[in-house]
Amino acid sequence: MPVPFETGLPGDARYHELAALFRPIFARIGEDALRRERDGVLGREQLRWLTDAGFARLRTPVALGGFGARLSDLFLLLAELATVDVNLAHIWRNHFSFVEDRVHAGDDPRSAVWLERLGRGEIIGGGWSESGALTQSTIETTITPVDGGWSVDGVKYYSTGSVYATWFTVLAVDPEGTKVIALVRADQPGVEIGDDWDGFGQKLTGSGSVTYRAARVALDDAIPYESRYTYQSQYYQSVLHSLLVGIGRALLRDGVAALRARRRSHDNGTRAEASADPQILEVIGRVSALSFAAESALAQSALQVDRYVDSGSDADRQASWLAVAQAQSIITDAVLESATIVFDALGASGTSETIALDRHWRNARTLSSHNPRIFKLRLAGDALVNDADPTAH
Template identity: 45%
Template sequence: MTDTLAATTSRTYLRPPTADRDLLFARFTPLFAQIAEGNVDRERSRTFPYAQVDLLKTNGFGLLRIPEEFGGYGASLEQTFDLLAALAAADPNVAHVWRNHLAFVEDRLNAARSAATDRWLARFRDGEFVGGGWTEANNGTFANIATTVRRDGDVYRVDGAKFYATGSLYADWLDVIGASEDGLLTALVRRDDPGVELTDDWTGFGQQTTASGSATYAGAAVDPEDVFGITERFVYQGHFYQVAILAVLTGITAAAVREATTALRARARNYPQAADQTPTRDPQLLQVIGEADAHGFGAAAALSAAARDLDAVAAAHAAGDLDARTALVRAAQLSTDRAQLVIIEHALTATTEVFDALGASGVSSSIALDRHWRNARTLASHNPRVYKARIVGDWLVNGTDPVPVLGGIGGPRGGQGN
């Protein structure tokens, strides 16, 4: 395996992870603490966190997965998603904004070595940021996609409308999928192209500052080197997008436990029926916090397990071992589906039940604990969990492949979704 890896690793930009987890957290934890400041006020006023996203850009958060050889930190996927969860515990809107960028970085690392991708790595090192643009507006699907990416002389032109364009208002580039005579293509469109119009019309009750509104393209020009066939995108793309959401949900769960603990410590009185008149000594209230913390522990464990399976897929791809990669993609699909079921349950339960430890003071808008449930419920709706248990059960009972090809869109179930 070592000889194979040495012979093939130069074909992609993937390398074995070299980052030290403690050093990564030592670098980024102070930044996350800055981002946490003002989070409640931003939630209440729907203030977009431009400064907070820029803070991460300028400090290299987008370089986590890029190997040290190419100017990054050399983090594993497990480390990357752990950091994303820690960022989400500070501000889940900021964390969700990074989902599309980190996914496109991963795509370029999986790509064959080329001058065009070298330029993308240079853009990443310069802090350039990629937002999303896959989901069709007006209830369109990938089966009847109306957006087009067509050759026009020396450039491609993008025309169409997208929704759920997460991170678009913070972006330098927009990752857009469209139809062409040669099948589905993705094009990286410059945010400032005159043919691009972005509208902040996201109306969800959660994740309100992720810039997940509409994007309209009218003849936006794209360099041919920034257009890719959809089947060329990295094979675990769908898993990556889903695990990124699970990382944000894990961070939300941790934040809800942390803030509920603080709120319980601040309680000065208790109900007449209480086991102890001092809230911090009431065993039932302590039980609520303990159970919520266990939900956070379970979410973090499931996230790490799913991320490790993606690290295994990446290693097989880097080694050029396609047989191993196929088996590992299946294992990753199953672990991602299982993690989705587990983490969503943990997040929604914890963000609801922490209120049982707080009484009426827990619903004060000054602490805005409701934002944790709203944000978790919104993220949990991106890719409905109702189907996941059936998929896993069908695999276990009938051997039905959990990784069907869905029009070549990133391979597995669970792509960007809505």
């Protein structure tokens, strides 16, 4: 029986029709993903395969040449891509966030221009967090008017997708202290991209620092932060869930393959062949159950996000936030447990650098550290017990 590869809710023909366009490319990307991760090779060529196939147009409206996909479609497709290459899947997080901005602001004349441009495959990188800031909301990067446009100065870190980016969406403050999103061209003299991410996972996502020194921005390419879409939290967290679900499914795939290839058993085992030992088979069964739980949590929470995107109601806003927070706990726990117990089925051979199973734990632990689940669980509990609005934070 093959290890499941496809995601999507049973009977969702719309999703599977869309996914069928990209699955051959995902399979091709997976052919040398392990080698690229082991050797530290960036997936530039693989990214081009995706953009040539129109992956960047998933959320672009059909009227503008896109697929008009639902957010849930995007999340589930990212999970399929993450199953074969979680680094390549991660670089789309900031890109599709800006696409969401422009889809949300459909009456802004700039939106159609940007959606068409991004649909051609120009990639958006992030410019949000600042490593020296006391809190995430502290912004020291500035944007000032100059010569009929703008100038951006500052340093950003955790700039996912930076080494692949054509543009950066940079969070800055103007002279009045108002938050602004500046669209900064990546290849100009005032931008210095440092591929210096020092985390032990997600090494090939281009998540290091980007320095802006009088980087120029066109007059119309500075957008008020307050105009952004209202479900940013649900979006950003759900993408991380997609990546984790992909890792969970890769753990199952690689665990099954490694156990099938294992020729030795342990003296304390119950069978001469490890693949026939019921205790070892139980471990793989447990990994499969954890993967199923994670994928189910992603799918159900994604539907709640779709519902809010469609309705815009306050009730759906809070329900979608709560669903994503609950999914975060389930998915994080499930994938981290899988990444640990899979080694119980493989013995010392499971630690071989040839199969690099440790990459799954390192990548999952790194992704899970972006937004600690303990805080989300506290807010969820406060909402349920005290009717607090979790989206107010």
